[in-house]
Amino acid sequence: MATRWGICSAGKISHDFTVALKTLPPEDHQVVAVAARTLEDAQGFAKKHSISRAYGSYDELARDPDIDVVYVGVIHPYHLITCLLFTNAKKNVLCEKPLAMNTKEVKEILASAKRNDVFLMEAVWTRFFPASVEIRRLLAQGELGEVKMVRSEFGVPLMHVPRSTQKELGGGAMLDIGIYCLQFICMVYNGEKPECIQATGTCLETGVDETVVVTLKFSKNRMAVFTCSSCVQLPNDAIISGTEGTIRIPAHMWCPTSLVVNGKETQYPMPEPYLPLNFLNSTGMRYEAEEVRQCLLKGLKESAVISHADSLLLAEVEDEIRRQVGGGVQPGLPVNVEHEAGSFPLDI
Numbered sequence: 136m137a138t139r140w141g142i143c144s145a146g147k148i149s150h151d152f153t154v155a156l157k158t159l160p161p162e163d164h165q166v167v168a169v170a171a172r173t174l175e176d177a178q179g180f181a182k183k184h185s186i187s188r189a190y191g192s193y194d195e196l197a198r199d200p201d202i203d204v205v206y207v208g209v210i211h212p213y214h215l216i217t218c219l220l221f222t223n224a225k226k227n228v229l230c231e232k233p234l235a236m237n238t239k240e241v242k243e244i245l246a247s248a249k250r251n252d253v254f255l256m257e258a259v260w261t262r263f264f265p266a267s268v269e270i271r272r273l274l275a276q277g278e279l280g281e282v283k284m285v286r287s288e289f290g291v292p293l294m295h296v297p298r299s300t301q302k303e304l305g306g307g308a309m310l311d312i313g314i315y316c317l318q319f320i321c322m323v324y325n326g327e328k329p330e331c332i333q334a335t336g337t338c339l340e341t342g343v344d345e346t347v348v349v350t351l352k353f354s355k356n357r358m359a360v361f362t363c364s365s366c367v368q369l370p371n372d373a374i375i376s377g378t379e380g381t382i383r384i385p386a387h388m389w390c391p392t393s394l395v396v397n398g399k400e401t402q403y404p405m406p407e408p409y410l411p412l413n414f415l416n417s418t419g420m421r422y423e424a425e426e427v428r429q430c431l432l433k434g435l436k437e438s439a440v441i442s443h444a445d446s447l448l449l450a451e452v453e454d455e456i457r458r459q460v461g462g463g464v465q466p467g468l469p470v471n472v473e474h475e476a477g478s479f480p481l482d483i
């Protein structure tokens with residue numbers, strides 16, 4: 136039986152995710168419904184993607200009995216309120232990164248998923264790419280000897296993107312793009328908490344971080360360094376350096392399509408989209424969608440590849456980095472767990 140998806144929001148990444156689902160076998164994945172803050176937006180999205188049901192509120196999607204899992208594609212400040220809505224409605228959830236605005240919110244979401252006994256995963260799509268699977272295989276078999284250094288960068292000019300620059304929309308480079316560098320480092324070091332976090336950077340006049348440089352020290356004298364920036368283009372590659380070899384991930388490290396292992400390059404091409412995409416290599420979201428399907432088929436409530444503990448670690452380190460840089464640990468929306476149906480603020 137196919138995994139039946141509900142799409143929460145008619146935005147850019149929801150579009151790309153829906154396109155990515157269409158690269159998978161229809162007998163395995165079906166998009167059953169889409170919900171947006173306005174029925175017009177939902178209907179327009181449904182028409183573009185040939186989706187049979189369109190709702191003008193997220194509450195209606197939460198009440199749809201024919202949905203197995205909801206994909207949350209709203210902007211960061213709304214991840215908490217929507218994840219609580221769907222988990223409290225006993226819906227499984229795949230929520231876009233970052234899972235929430237801060238550690239407090241992440242803990243609320245994880246607690247709700249546990250209380251409601253539903254599956255929940257943060258959509259750290261990078262970890263499910265074939266290139267990432269190969270990295271983990273090579274590391275597990277000791278291909279690099281003892282890994283001592285990990286370096287990563289993600290910088291793109293985003294000054295034109297309101298949600299990347301405005302505090303009330305969840306702005307800040309660390310939460311939006313720095314998370315990819317951090318999750319990569321945490322993956323290489325098997326989810327270990329860093330012993331020391333040193334961060335510096337710049338903030339916009341809006342009070343959100345713009346460019347962040349971070350040094351992390353882990354046990355056994357292992358190190359990592361990453362840079363993220365929403366104002367300049369960076370090389371956007373990554374490298375894992377061990378005592379017996381290196382793995383380089385050429386740009387774009389957050390959606391990798393090639394690896395260079397001890398100088399030997401291998402390509403991992405993405406399937407072609409059936410509609411133009413908003414973001415690079417977005418058909419790569421197919422891999423996280425298949426992970427969700429496999430987890431649901433096994434009755435799992437979290438993925439071992441990006442576990443709840445992994446999401447909590449990312450949030451805790453992000454909070455500390457933003458505290459040091461001065462971007463502040465932004466509160467999300469004021470949320471009462473039992474909110475009124477259809478009470479979502481239309482704009483913030």
Ligand SMILES: NC(=O)C1=CN([C@@H]2O[C@H](COP(=O)(O)OP(=O)(O)OC[C@H]3O[C@@H](n4cnc5c(N)ncnc54)[C@H](OP(=O)(O)O)[C@@H]3O)[C@@H](O)[C@H]2O)C=CC1
Pocket residue numbers: 143144145146147148149170171172173176208209210211213231232233258260298304311414480481482483
């Ligand atoms: N995995 C990846 O590669 C990527 C992930 N993302 C993540 O996806 C999320 C959405 O990003 P993106 O699609 O670019 O965002 P969009 O600007 O397209 O907004 C997404 C949706 O959020 C809701 N929304 C937007 N602005 C407001 C507002 N001011 N007040 C209330 N609701 C609002 C709308 O929902 P509605 O349609 O219901 O009105 C909108 O369609 C982010 O959390 C981001 O981190 C983004 C890009 C790439």
Ligand SMILES: O=C(O)[C@H](O)[C@H](O)[C@H](O)CO
Pocket residue numbers: 291293296299311312389414
């Ligand atoms: O997750 C992402 O890749 C980011 O949200 C966006 O892609 C970023 O804003 C660059 O477009």
